Amino acid sequence: MIYGIGTDICDIRRIRETFERRGERFAEKVLGPHEIEVFRERLAKVPARGIAYLATRFSAKEAFSKAIGMGMRMPMTWRACEIVKAPSGKPEIRLHDGLAAWFDAKGLKAHVTVSDETDYATAFVVVETRP
Template identity: 30%
Template sequence: MEIYIGTDIVENKRIQQAYEKYKDKFLTRIYTQKEIEYCFSRKEYIQCLSARFAAKEATIKAYYQAFKEILTFKQIEILGHKNQPAEILLHNIENHRNFKIKLSISHEKKYSIATVIIYTA
């Protein structure tokens, strides 16, 4: 088994500024419809968006280490579940290798952080 790790930290203000400047253009370029709906159902939607941005960046890093392929933001979907850890869904990937992917995300007032681990057989 091999293990690949990606991590990313985002200043929440950066995501807020991008959203305020580009609105839906920013959202639809980065996030899936489910992610947008989930985050905007939360009181602290900027922190939610930031945490998902960090998770997508961390996924891109770990996936590239493991398979030497670059994912796009929209190929990565971070699903939130109330009172449960978030999970990653990957869409439209050519990779048929056996692997598991795990995610840990956290956010607070100023920063959001994510770590992704990929386990390959």
């Protein structure tokens, strides 16, 4: 049964401007431990790819917070929710700390998809109850 859905669209230009103003502190606030490593690798190779990665993760976390009906308040934090890639390439949600405990206690499972184009990143999340 569906517990909640969330979607978000993000202007990559806005993320780029924020990153230019605040530097890596912005990325470190939004990205979890695994994500920050991927971000740094992508940014070093092709800066636009790094910024697009940051934008898709920002968008996915916003969509996830909407799907669980919590918004950005405890235990939902930027770094407690990571969007990682499964071996197949499929994006998945990995939760940490209190958010992971809350999610497991509710018996929930999440599905996420992300996409980006030149100026926009988008994400869609479906959260369902586990059978």
